[in-house]
Each structure stands twice: as C-alpha cells, then as structure tokens.
Amino acid sequence: MSNYLNCKKGLFSWLFTRDHKRIALLYMITVFSFFIVGGFFALLIRLELFKVGETIVNSAFYNQLMTYHGAVMIFMVIIPGIPAFLGNFVLPLQIGAKDVAFPTVNLLSWYCLVIGAFVTLTSLFLGGVDTGWTFYTPYSIETGTAVIPVVLGAFIMGFSSILTGLNFIVTIHQLRAPGMSFFKMPLFVWSLYSTAIIQVLATPVLAITLLLLVAERVLKVGVFDPAMGGDPILFQHFFWFYSHPAVYIMILPAMGVISELICAFSRKRIFGYKALVFASLGIAVVSFFVWGHHMYVSGQSEWAGIVFSVLTMLVGVPTAVKIFNWIATMFRGSLKFDTPFLYALGFLFLFLIGGVTGYMLAVLPFDVHVHDTYFVVAHFHYVMVGGSIMGIMGGFYYWFPKMFGRLYNEGMGQLGFALIFIGFNVTFFPQFILGINGMPRRYADYKAPYEALNQISTVGSWLIALGFIVAFTFLLWAMFKGRKASANPWGAKTLEWQSSSPPPHENFLETPVVTKEAYE
Amino acid sequence: MSIDNSSFKTNLSVLIALLILTVITVLVAQVDFGIFNAFFAMLIAGIKGALVLMYFMHLKYDEKIYSLIFGISVFFVFVLYFFSKLDIITRIIQTSVL
Amino acid sequence: MKDNKNLAHHFNSYKDQIRAEKIGMWLFLATEILMFGGLFVGYTIYHAEYTKVFKVGAEFLNWKKGAINTVVLLFSSWTMVMSIYYAQKDQIKKCQMMLGTTLVCGFLFMFIKYLEYSHKFHEGIFPGIYFSYTGSAFVEDLPLYFSFYYLMTGLHASHVFIGMALIFWMLIKTYKKQINSSHYMPLEYVGLFWHLVDLIWIFLFPLLYLVE
Numbered sequence A: 001m002s003n004y005l006n007c008k009k010g011l012f013s014w015l016f017t018r019d020h021k022r023i024a025l026l027y028m029i030t031v032f033s034f035f036i037v038g039g040f041f042a043l044l045i046r047l048e049l050f051k052v053g054e055t056i057v058n059s060a061f062y063n064q065l066m067t068y069h070g071a072v073m074i075f076m077v078i079i080p081g082i083p084a085f086l087g088n089f090v091l092p093l094q095i096g097a098k099d100v101a102f103p104t105v106n107l108l109s110w111y112c113l114v115i116g117a118f119v120t121l122t123s124l125f126l127g128g129v130d131t132g133w134t135f136y137t138p139y140s141i142e143t144g145t146a147v148i149p150v151v152l153g154a155f156i157m158g159f160s161s162i163l164t165g166l167n168f169i170v171t172i173h174q175l176r177a178p179g180m181s182f183f184k185m186p187l188f189v190w191s192l193y194s195t196a197i198i199q200v201l202a203t204p205v206l207a208i209t210l211l212l213l214v215a216e217r218v219l220k221v222g223v224f225d226p227a228m229g230g231d232p233i234l235f236q237h238f239f240w241f242y243s244h245p246a247v248y249i250m251i252l253p254a255m256g257v258i259s260e261l262i263c264a265f266s267r268k269r270i271f272g273y274k275a276l277v278f279a280s281l282g283i284a285v286v287s288f289f290v291w292g293h294h295m296y297v298s299g300q301s302e303w304a305g306i307v308f309s310v311l312t313m314l315v316g317v318p319t320a321v322k323i324f325n326w327i328a329t330m331f332r333g334s335l336k337f338d339t340p341f342l343y344a345l346g347f348l349f350l351f352l353i354g355g356v357t358g359y360m361l362a363v364l365p366f367d368v369h370v371h372d373t374y375f376v377v378a379h380f381h382y383v384m385v386g387g388s389i390m391g392i393m394g395g396f397y398y399w400f401p402k403m404f405g406r407l408y409n410e411g412m413g414q415l416g417f418a419l420i421f422i423g424f425n426v427t428f429f430p431q432f433i434l435g436i437n438g439m440p441r442r443y444a445d446y447k448a449p450y451e452a453l454n455q456i457s458t459v460g461s462w463l464i465a466l467g468f469i470v471a472f473t474f475l476l477w478a479m480f481k482g483r484k485a486s487a488n489p490w491g492a493k494t495l496e497w498q499s500s501s502p503p504p505h506e507n508f509l510e511t512p513v514v515t516k517e518a519y520e
Numbered sequence B: 001m002s003i004d005n006s007s008f009k010t011n012l013s014v015l016i017a018l019l020i021l022t023v024i025t026v027l028v029a030q031v032d033f034g035i036f037n038a039f040f041a042m043l044i045a046g047i048k049g050a051l052v053l054m055y056f057m058h059l060k061y062d063e064k065i066y067s068l069i070f071g072i073s074v075f076f077v078f079v080l081y082f083f084s085k086l087d088i089i090t091r092i093i094q095t096s097v098l
Numbered sequence C: 001m002k003d004n005k006n007l008a009h010h011f012n013s014y015k016d017q018i019r020a021e022k023i024g025m026w027l028f029l030a031t032e033i034l035m036f037g038g039l040f041v042g043y044t045i046y047h048a049e050y051t052k053v054f055k056v057g058a059e060f061l062n063w064k065k066g067a068i069n070t071v072v073l074l075f076s077s078w079t080m081v082m083s084i085y086y087a088q089k090d091q092i093k094k095c096q097m098m099l100g101t102t103l104v105c106g107f108l109f110m111f112i113k114y115l116e117y118s119h120k121f122h123e124g125i126f127p128g129i130y131f132s133y134t135g136s137a138f139v140e141d142l143p144l145y146f147s148f149y150y151l152m153t154g155l156h157a158s159h160v161f162i163g164m165a166l167i168f169w170m171l172i173k174t175y176k177k178q179i180n181s182s183h184y185m186p187l188e189y190v191g192l193f194w195h196l197v198d199l200i201w202i203f204l205f206p207l208l209y210l211v212e
Helices: A011-015 A020-048 A059-094 A103-126 A147-174 A187-219 A232-266 A273-289 A302-314 A316-330 A339-362 A364-370 A374-404 A410-436 A448-481 B008-030 B034-056 B064-093 C014-049 C051-060 C063-088 C092-122 C142-175 C185-209
Strands: none
Touching: A011 A020, A020 A059, A020 A103, A020 A374, A020 A448, A059 A103, A059 A147, A059 A187, A059 A232, A059 A374, A103 A147, A147 A187, A147 C014, A187 A232, A187 A273, A187 B064, A187 C014, A187 C142, A232 A273, A232 A316, A232 A339, A232 A374, A232 B064, A232 C014, A273 A302, A273 A316, A273 B064, A302 A316, A302 A339, A302 A364, A302 B064, A316 A339, A339 A364, A339 A374, A339 A410, A374 A410, A374 A448, A410 A448, B008 B034, B008 C063, B008 C185, B034 C063, B034 C185, B064 C014, C014 C051, C014 C142, C014 C185, C051 C142, C063 C092, C063 C142, C063 C185, C092 C142, C142 C185
C-alpha cells in the first residue's frame, strides 16, 4: 500500500519534501545526530572529572567542551526535539489535518536549523568558544575565542524555532478536522500550542540580544559594556527573558507527550482534561515573569530578586496540577507497562525531583547558598534529561509504529530504559550532594574530598551511554526489519491511530469527522 | 477579510491626520513641558500608531484575533521593560541586607 | 471557490487559507515587534540613566531630515493602502502607479538616511570604537547614544530595504497579471509589513530626534 515513506523515492524527494511527516523524520535524523555529538562532549566532561587534577583535557579545552555540550544539547537537541520532530509528525495527524498550515515554511525551518547548526559548529575550526552556552557579557565581549559564529548560528536556529511555532499556531487555529473544537483537541496538541506561543513571543528577544552581542564584538557599541556606560546585567535580563521561557519550550511538549502516554497505557480517559489544558497555558504565561531567578547573585537588586522569587513559586501550581492529574489518571487504570509507559513513569519520578529542587532553588536565600554549584547542574539535568529526553524517548517509542509501520523489540526497549534510568540517577543524584557540599560548576578540576562522588557520577554516565546505544541500535534495526505494526497497536483513542501505519501521503484517506471528546 | 471597507475618503483623511500630527510632534518638541515632554511625544506617536494600525492595517474592520496578537506582543515588550527597569531602579535605592 | 488555483491542497476553502495566512502574518509581525521591542527597552532604560547625554546626542541630529523622512514614510504607507484599494477594484494600472510611488518613497527615505549617515561620518561620529568625534559638544558616554542611533535606524533601514524588495516583487506580480480583485492577498501581506516598518519609524522619530 502506498504510504508517505514509499510514495516518492530518491534523496531529493526527502530534501525538498513539504510533507510534514517526512520533515519530521529529517528533524529526527538531525536531532539524534546532534544528541550523539552533545552526548559525546558530556562523556568527555565526565571522563575528565573522573579523577582530581588534569587528566585527559586541559582546562581551556574543558571550558569549550562544556560550552559545546550546553549549546548543542539546548539549541540543536531539546528545543527542536519534541516540537519540531514529534510535534511535526503527530500534530496534523492528531487534529485530522492533511499537513501543517505552511508546508514550505516548515521545510524552511528545518533548513534554518541545519544552517544554524553548521554555522555554530564552524567555530570549532576557528578556535572554539568558551563562554558557556549563556554568552554572558562582559566575558563574551572580551574573550578571544570564536563567539560570533556560535552566536550567529544560535540566531539562525532561533528562526527555525520561531517558524515552527508560528506554523503550529496557525495549523491549530485553521486546520482542525470538522467537529474538533478547541476543547476536543488531544493534550499533546495543547502543549504544542502553549509551546508555540512561547516560541513566537520569546525567541525574537533572543534574536535582538544576540545581534547586539555581535554588534558589541564587531563595533564595541557599549550597550552591555560598562566601560562605555552600558550595563552587563541588562544582557542577562534580555537573555533570560528568552531563555527562561525556553526552558518551558523544552518541558511543555514533553508534558504533552506524557499526558498521551499515561492516558493510552492506563486505558482510561484522562483525569481533569481542562485542568491540564489550562495548566499548560498557565505555565506558558507564567514563564515570562520569572526569569530573574537566574540572576539572584548577578548584581541584580535584592528587591527584584524577592519579586522574582515569589513569582517563580507560581510555576509550581500548574505543574503540581499536572502531576496530580496524571497520578489520578493512573489510579485504578489497567496499566500496561510497555516501554513508552516506562518512560512516562521515569518522567514522573525524575521530573518530580527536578521540580522540587527547582522550587528549592527558587527560594532566594537557598539559591544564594548553592548558586553555581553542582546542585544547580543536577537540578536542570533532572528537568531537562529526566523531563525532556524522557519525553522524546517515550514519545518516539510510542509513535514509532505509526512512523515506520513496524514494531520494536519490547524487551530491548525495556532494557534500554532500565539502563538509562538507573544510569541517569547514578550520574546526577551524587551531584546534588556535591553541590550542597559546595563543589562549583563549570570547572575542569575539584578538590580531593569530592572525588568519590564524582567517580560514581562518571560511572553513571557510562551506563547512560550504554542505555542509549541499546535503545538506538534496536530502534534502528526495527525501522527496517521490525515486525509489521497494525494501525493502532496500543489501543489509543486519538486520531492519529485511525490512520494506517505508516499513514498515507495526506494522512487520512477520508477527512475524519470528530464527534467525541478527547480520549473518549 | 477587508474587501472594500477601506474607502478612498477614509484613507485620505487618515493620511492628512497623520501629516498634521507629525507637524504637531515637531511643534510640541519646541515647547518645554518639563517632565511631560516625553509624555506628549509618546502620546502623539501613540495616536499616529493607532491610526496606522486601525485604518491602514485594517485592525478596525478585521477579526479581533489580529488585534489580540498585536496587543499580546506589545504587552510582552512592556513585561521585558517592567522587570528590567524594576531591577535597575531598586538597585540604586536599596540598602543591602545581605 | 474550491477550484481556485491559488488554493493550497490542504485547506478546505480559500477563505480558510486567507485566514491562516493572515494569522501567520500577524504572528510574524508580533515577532518583529518583540525584536524591535528589545532595542526600544534598551533605549528607554539608558535614556533614563543618561538623559543629559541623550539630549546632547539628539541635538546632533537634523530633525528636519527626520521629519521629512517621517512624511515620506507616512505618504508611502498611504500609497501602499491605495495600491490594494485599486487592486480590489481591478484597476491594475493605478495599482501599479501606487506601488511604484511607494517604491520611490522607499528610495527617497534611504537616500535621506544616506545623507544623514554620511554627514555623521564626516564629523567622525561612527558607531562604537570607531567613534572619533572630539568637537566642543562632546560629553562622556556620547558614543552610547550613537550606538543606539545606529542600531535602531540601521535595523529599521534594513527592514525598509526588505520591504522595498517585497514591493518590487509585487510590482512584478502585477505585470504578470497575478494580482487581481479575487487574488490580491500577497499585496495585503506586503502592505502589513510596510505599515509595520512605518509604525516603528513613527516611534523612532520622536525618540531619537526630539528627545529632551
């Protein structure tokens, strides 16, 4: 039967495709390739930290490693990860559309990502960059390393993100199937909608900030340079005005995936549909009012710190609503512990730890104590890896049969999850303790008393790597050789499962008409 | 859609109003209103902007969603301004408690 | 309208498609507003901090040139609106005339901008470290004002340039008979962009040229 994978052949039918499903797979290749690159940097970082003193890399190179690890993982993996990869594939299917609203723009945004990534990585051949992914001034103005290509690359990748968000908002407004009102949309769609709002509203501010930084380096315009009357902390305000909401660009779509997974594998309707919808929108809105909690010790005024501290705690409310609703959905459901659901449970466990420590860090005095220590590193890895990456992997396993029309090996999927989950905790839980004990982040070396926990952490990083090797190997194998999947292997209720696996070129042979509530 | 509700006459009057307001902007700048100088300049610019938005960009006739998108974007510019400014003004008057 | 050749395959009706495109366009304008917004916020904050310096800086600018440019842009906005008006009435000749006038206004704006810039450069007022003016009116931190002047007018001028390219493209479209009363939407989107550029200048003019 003709489907989107075999309806056209040849490399150019992929590179110039405007089919959202094919573009999603292009994103898949890009995102996972960069994930391997960023992961490789992470392994080198952990390896260097295995022993006290300089072991495999010198500290200048270490600074570059941690910069590239951050920049690659954030701009090239997690931000496009769920919206542009899973979202692109699933969103039109879930709302019963033939494609996204602007297919050409969709392809353009993939090219923006690739070109931006290419520009960023050219800096590797120009001496690298060592500012950290945040490019804080005044150091980013003064350092002799190749800041400009990285910043321009991030600028171009920003367009990718904006265009994806714009496309999704319009798609959701205009291309829903007949009968699918806003409150009949699946929760993943809602989470993508909330994410898209942030992408459209926050990313332009990053764009202008990065342009100013380039102007600062080329012309020394002085806007962020105290020597010329500028204010370096204003850079941090501008930067975090984008980059804090960006954290929710990373986590909101993962939450959407988890809603789908928990609902599908509990074999129940979702508990508190509207509450989950408004929690997503609420998180998106509140995310714009809390950025100053990154700047408690930057020289920002204490009054602003107090205001931001209080506002930050508001984020806990919609987040907790989500977690309670997920638990209530699972309550008395007939749970089926397949790989995607394991990732969803992994998300709940890890994200809860990440969230609660986030709450601790929102408290101003506590943050002053642990600021720039490994406590913060552990916190955001619990949120980003434990949240976003678990979401990507869970969603990938869940929609894998739909994407390729094949089933993966369940046992190996579970083994991969077990290795990643255990490895992750072994790696990052000790870092909470290291942080509380005062080990600062971003250094290539540390004092001897920290060594034992660092060694445990490094061993954990190997477990994670092994887990991803297992997971990816068997997924890759299943893509080509797996058993044929039926249209709806999970018995899930959302629209994408009504189409065949893999779906035909324009998603549905007949435009679906929606009469039921979501998940009914 | 905005077929034909943008009549020739309205557009011309809007243009004339905009040109008159430009003259007023320049004239007002010659007079010293003390702290209200910036206020008047921005008020007139705001009126001009509103005219362009409502008539030339059709917001007056179009669906409300376009106005909403515009309003939200301006609101978030103010959010950026508000909190950045909040930090900067309290930085000066504070007495450190740390 | 199912048989409209401008209808993309995945929309149900041309009306749906137009609404989608318009929402998309407004979202794009929103991103532009936030991008310029960053500069406006920076300007406002430093203006409050260096009020006197910015006043000195503004006196360097020729407000007459700024005012002429304002008039030019406002007039071009009107001609842009009128080009759509005539396109809706299928009076393509007049539509082309209006578009042409808009384009000429764009060139005029850029020319006056060029005069202003070259005058500044002549006095040694360059952006950033290249600032070499040492005349009697120099005050400390004056380069900061001109950094904003060049960044804001520069970013704005680049948008004028893009707008002109788009208008030129529309002009070609009218000659290819691709614009008529049943399909004039591209003109409308270019118009929206052009008006936004105008809108930003409406605020830039008093801020940069007339500040106290």
